[in-house]
Every structure is written in C-alpha cells, then in structure tokens.
Amino acid sequence: MGLLSKKDAKLITDPLTDNNPITIQVLGICSALAITAELKASLVMGIAVLFVLGIGNVVISLMRNIIPSKIRIIVQLIVVASLVIIVDQVLKAFAFELSKTLSVFIGLIITNCIIMGRFEAFALGNGPWKSFLDGIGNALGYAVILIIVGFFRELLGSGTLFGIPVLGDPIEKTGVYSIGYENNGFMLMPPMALIIVGLIIWVQRSRNKDLIED
Amino acid sequence: MGLKSNLHNFKEKNKDKKWIPAFNAIHTFLYLPNETTHGGTHIKAADDLKRTMNTVIMALVPCLIFGMFNAGYQHYLAQGLIESADGFLGASFWTWDNFVIGLWKVLPLVIISYGVGLAVEFVFAIIKGHEVEEGYLVTGMLVPLIVPVDIPLWMLAVAVIFGVVIGKEVFGGTGMNILNPALTIRAFLFFAYPTWMSGDKVWVHGAVERAGTPDAISGETILGSLAQNNGTLGYDIWDMFWGIIPGSVGETSKFLIIIGALFLIFTKVGSWRIIISTLIGALSMGLIFNGVINAGWVGESSKFFGLMSVPFWQHLIIGSILFGAVYMATDPVTASQTNKGKWIYGFLIGFISIMIRVFNPAYPEGVFLAILLMNVFAPTIDHYVIKANVKRRMKRVKVKTA
Numbered sequence: 001m002g003l004l005s006k007k008d009a010k011l012i013t014d015p016l017t018d019n020n021p022i023t024i025q026v027l028g029i030c031s032a033l034a035i036t037a038e039l040k041a042s043l044v045m046g047i048a049v050l051f052v053l054g055i056g057n058v059v060i061s062l063m064r065n066i067i068p069s070k071i072r073i074i075v076q077l078i079v080v081a082s083l084v085i086i087v088d089q090v091l092k093a094f095a096f097e098l099s100k101t102l103s104v105f106i107g108l109i110i111t112n113c114i115i116m117g118r119f120e121a122f123a124l125g126n127g128p129w130k131s132f133l134d135g136i137g138n139a140l141g142y143a144v145i146l147i148i149v150g151f152f153r154e155l156l157g158s159g160t161l162f163g164i165p166v167l168g169d170p171i172e173k174t175g176v177y178s179i180g181y182e183n184n185g186f187m188l189m190p191p192m193a194l195i196i197v198g199l200i201i202w203v204q205r206s207r208n209k210d211l212i213e214d
Numbered sequence: 215m216g217l218k219s220n221l222h223n224f225k226e227k228n229k230d231k232k233w234i235p236a237f238n239a240i241h242t243f244l245y246l247p248n249e250t251t252h253g254g255t256h257i258k259a260a261d262d263l264k265r266t267m268n269t270v271i272m273a274l275v276p277c278l279i280f281g282m283f284n285a286g287y288q289h290y291l292a293q294g295l296i297e298s299a300d301g302f303l304g305a306s307f308w309t310w311d312n313f314v315i316g317l318w319k320v321l322p323l324v325i326i327s328y329g330v331g332l333a334v335e336f337v338f339a340i341i342k343g344h345e346v347e348e349g350y351l352v353t354g355m356l357v358p359l360i361v362p363v364d365i366p367l368w369m370l371a372v373a374v375i376f377g378v379v380i381g382k383e384v385f386g387g388t389g390m391n392i393l394n395p396a397l398t399i400r401a402f403l404f405f406a407y408p409t410w411m412s413g414d415k416v417w418v419h420g421a422v423e424r425a426g427t428p429d430a431i432s433g434e435t436i437l438g439s440l441a442q443n444n445g446t447l448g449y450d451i452w453d454m455f456w457g458i459i460p461g462s463v464g465e466t467s468k469f470l471i472i473i474g475a476l477f478l479i480f481t482k483v484g485s486w487r488i489i490i491s492t493l494i495g496a497l498s499m500g501l502i503f504n505g506v507i508n509a510g511w512v513g514e515s516s517k518f519f520g521l522m523s524v525p526f527w528q529h530l531i532i533g534s535i536l537f538g539a540v541y542m543a544t545d546p547v548t549a550s551q552t553n554k555g556k557w558i559y560g561f562l563i564g565f566i567s568i569m570i571r572v573f574n575p576a577y578p579e580g581v582f583l584a585i586l587l588m589n590v591f592a593p594t595i596d597h598y599v600i601k602a603n604v605k606r607r608m609k610r611v612k613v614k615t616a
Binding site: 189195 | 366368369372380384402405406407408409410
C-alpha cells in the first residue's frame with residue numbers, strides 16, 4: 001500500500017477521467033474558452049486553479065463546523081477571493097507578460113463554478129486531507145482539459161507550442177509552410193475551443209457508454 | 215439474370231455485413247432504389263429523398279458550367295489577353311479556352327468536395343450502421359460553387375471534413391442537422407483562412423501568385439470595392455445580371471440563378487415563400503439605408519456611404535444574396551417548416567444580410583452569416599408560430615362552447 005488508500009486515490013483519479021469537471025460536469029467552461037489559445041496560458045491557469053482549489057478546499061474543510069450555513073456562500077467567496085488575489089499578485093510580480101495575457105481571467109477564478117462547486121459539494125462535508133485530495137484532483141482534471149485544448153489550438157492556430165515555433169516559420173515559408181500549409185485562424189477564436197471541448201466529450205462518451213445520459 | 219438482379223442478390227446475401235451501407239449507397243445512386251426514404255429525415259411526403267436532391271443538383275448544373283467559363287474568362291480578361299464580352303452571349307465569353315481553364319480549376323474542387331464529403335459519410339454510415347443518405351449530394355455540389363476559384367485543395371478538404379462532421383454528423387446525419395453543412399464549410403474556410411476567402415486577390419485564377427510582381431492583376435469583387443467606397447469598378451448592371459464578373463465560382467450569374475429558382479419552385483422542391491420573403495427582406499433593408507442617405511444623416515465621408523447609397527434593388531444583383539436565397543435558405547432541413555415561419559425566416563435572412571453587408575466593410579458578404587444565424591432560430595420561429603396557432607384555435611373552441 002502506497003501513500004494513499006484506494007478510496008483516497010480515487011478522489012484524485014476520478015476527476016481526471018469519468019468525473020471530469022469540464023467534460024462531464026460541464027463546469028468552468030468560460031475560462032476554458034477564453035484563455036486556451038496559448039498552451040502557456042492554459043498551463044498557468046491550470047496551476048492557478050490548482051493552488052486556489054487545493055488550499056481553498058482545505059481552509060473551508062477546516063472551518064466547516066463553525067460556518068453558519070446561512071452565510072456560507074459569503075465565507076466561501078472571501079476564501080476564494082483572498083487566494084485569487086495572492087495568485088494575481090504573484091503573477092504580476094514574476095510573470096507580468098503572462099498576467100497581461102490572462103488579464104481578467106485570473107480574477108474570474110473567483111466565479112469559476114468548479115471552485116464553488118467543490119466547496120459546496122465536498123469540502124463542507126469532509127475532512128481536510130480528503131478535501132485537499134479532492135481539490136487537487138478536480139483542479140488537475142480541469143488543467144488536463146485546458147492543456148489538451150491549448151495544445152491543439154496553439155499548434156494548429158499559431159504553429160507554435162509554448163511560443164516556440166514547431167511547424168516552421170509562416171512568413172519565411174520554412175518547414176511545413178513551404179508546401180503550402182497555413183495556420184488556421186479559426187483555432188484562435190473562442191468558438192473553436194468550444195468545439196474542441198465538444199470533441200473531447202464525444203470521444204470520452206463513445207469510449208465509455210455509461211457516461212451517456214438520456 | 216441481368217446485372218441489376220445480380221446486384222440485388224448480392225445485396226441480399228451480404229445484408230448483415232458491416233460495409234453494406236457503403237455498397238448500398240453506390241447501388242442506390244446508380245439504380246432505382248427498391249425502398250423509399252424512411253426514418254428521421256426531413257421529407258415529409260410520399261416522396262423520395264433522391265428525387266429532391268437530384269432536382270436541386272439539376273438546378274445547380276447551369277451555375278457550375280457557367281462558373282467554369284467565367285473562371286477562364288476572368289483569368290484571361292485580367293491579363294488583358296481577351297476583350298471584355300458584351301453581354302451574356304459575348305463572343306469572348308463562351309470560348310473553348312475559357313472552358314478549359316475553368317474545367318482545370320473547378321473540377322478538382324468538385325472532386326475534392328464529393329470525394330472527401332462522401333468518404334466521411336461512408337465512414338459514419340459504417341460505424342453507426344445506417345444507410346448513406348443522399349443529403350451530401352447537394353452539399354457537395356454547393357460547396358465548389360461558393361468558394362473562390364483559387365482556394366487550395368487541402369483547405370477545402372479540411373473544411374469539408376469539419377463541415378460534414380461538426381455541421382451534420384454530430385447531430386445524427388442528414389435530416390437532423392441544425393446548420394446548413396455547405397455554409398458551415400464556407401464559414402470554417404472564412405474564419406480559418408481569411409486571406410484565401412476575401413480581399414481582392416482570390417477571386418480570379420492566378421491573381422494570388424502574381425501579387426507583387428509586374429504581372430499583378432486585380433480581381434476585386436464589386437461588393438468588396440463598394441465597401442471601400444470605390445464604386446462599381448466600371449461594371450454595369452447587365453454585367454452583374456448576366457454574371458460576367460469576379461466572384462465565387464457559381465454565384466455570379468443572377469440570370470442562371472433565377473432560372474434555377476423557377477425550376478425549383480415549379481418542381482415544388484424549393485419553397486417560394488422563403489425565396490420571395492428573403493428578397494423582400496433585403497429590399498426593405500436596402501430601402502431603409504437609401505432613406506438614411508436621402509435624409510442626409512450619413513454623408514459621403516462615412517465609410518458606410520459606398521454600400522448604403524447603392525439603389526436598394528441593386529443589392530439583389532450585387533454579391534450572392536440571390537444564390538443564398540435560392541439554394542441555401544431553402545434547404546428543407548434547416549429552414550422553418552411552417553408556412554408563416556418561412557415568411558419570417560426568409561425576411562430576417564434578407565434583412566440581416568444587407569445589414570451585415572453595409573455595416574461590416576471588412577467583410578461585406580454577410581449572406582452566409584445571416585443564413586447560419588437564422589438556421590439556429592428556425593426551430594424557435596416554428597415553435598412560436600405553432601403556439602400562436604394553437605392559441606387561436608383554442609379561442610375559437612371557447613367562443614363556440616360559451
């Protein structure tokens with residue numbers, strides 16, 4: 001037996017596959033559409049949510065017995081907001097360019113449905129360790145989809161990965177561009193992110209028929 | 215035992231094989247089917263999908279052939295090798311040279327469109343175990359007609375895959391789609407590769423390679439020029455009507471589109487309500503803009519002046535609103551189904567098309583966007599039309615019983 005019991009491990013692995021917050025619960029779609037045009041932004045967004053959700057879940061779980069249920073949403077908001085401000089300030093200090101790309105979407109983590117959803121559904125009823133694992137698992141599930149979408153959008157839309165050209169130079173016409181390939185401008189637009197998420201959902205459900213609901 | 219009965223026996227013998235839909239598709243295409251359309255599709259009469267589709271294709275063939283001549287004609291004309299044809303029967307238009315160039319450029323578009331599209335259909339038919347529907351026959355014919363002649367073939371192939379999968383197959387195939395697949399393909403091309411779908415270089419064969427060289431030729435469309443306040447480039451009304459102007463392959467000749475429209479209306483395949491109401495919608499928007507100009511609210515310095523000041527009836531022969539109204543808006547799957555709904559649906563298509571045309575100088579051809587938008591709203595329109603009808607009849611019942 002390793003570090004985690006089987007039940008605990010499921011808390012992390014489930015959101016990665018059959019209970020993915022984006023493709024199964026269809027939460028947190030707005031940021032998945034907005035910032036996935038670049039892989040780097042997707043990755044940073046994933047890490048930011050990982051931080052906020054991991055710590056937030058623990059904090060809420062620790063306070064779960066002293067929060068009056070009538071004002072629990074306000075309390076949850078305060079916890080998320082403080083964590084998001086930390087992320088925002090860190091990004092502004094150490095990765096200013098990236099923070100400009102992500103612009104309001106870091107701030108909008110506060111309204112990311114996944115976070116409030118996990119607080120409500122899990123942290124309020126479970127201990128800190130379990131809540132931590134659940135937070136990490138869901139944030140990873142979110143990040144994985146963001147990275148997949150970001151990978152395809154950046155590769156096909158700009159011909160780069162993490163800003164490094166991998167398909168050649170579109171202006172100098174090297175690499176695949178020399179045989180007439182061109183970047184797909186549609187990939188850089190938000191609708192294409194929606195379509196890619198849709199395709200991921202399609203693939204996932206056709207592989208696991210149990211996920212199809214009538 | 216003739217070939218026909220052999221084929222039929224072959225079909226019976228292999229009924230439970232996985233690839234049988236693919237065989238059936240070819241069999242039905244070449245021979246009379248031994249069954250009529252059934253299941254979830256959009257023909258709601260004692261009619262056959264095949265007849266409907268073939269009628270539309272017949273209406274499109276003149277546009278395609280004209281498009282081939284026009285492609286060659288524009289190519290030679292832009293290089294100054296031939297004189298401009300005077301009218302529809304101009305001597306320099308219907309020449310063998312023009313046709314050869316056109317055939318060489320347009321036929322690959324047709325082959326790619328059909329080849330790739332039908333391949334996707336076959337794959338889905340085999341995976342899902344349903345028959346290949348005839349729906350793609352029309353889409354495959356429309357696609358080459360609504361793209362610029364010089365579009366790279368691989369782009370067309372990618373767009374066709376996207377359009378057929380996302381526009382049609384994810385919804386369940388022919389008869390289930392929300393969006394017109396041909397327009398989905400065009401929208402994909404436009405947003406993905408805008409440099410190949412707009413501007414002044416793509417409409418005439420050879421213009422792209424020559425750009426920047428001393429041999430450079432211009433191939434601006436009238437609409438593009440008007441949007442930049444540059445007038446109609448010396449084309450007169452009749453040039454536009456006969457269609458000897460640069461544009462997408464098959465949409466330039468208003469004359470042939472009108473003939474196609476009459477054919478569709480006569481055979482009752484296309485809805486005359488949608489065609490007429492689309493034109494009415496376009497005319498009303500044109501009149502409103504003319505009114506704005508006459509009232510002096512928009513002066514010549516405005517960037518909208520060029521298109522706003524076009525006499526309202528000329529909007530019908532500039533750009534591809536007529537093609538859209540006749541062949542795209544009338545698509546029985548994506549249009550409204552109720553008669554009253556068809557009037558509303560068509561009117562809004564025309565109205566919005568001209569609005570996009572005038573207010574979006576970067577992309578004056580708004581017809582396809584307007585149709586796609588109304589495709590999305592068509593079921594809603596139907597819903598309210600039916601609900602209004604139910605309400606009216608309920609009232610009648612109440613009056614009677616009271």
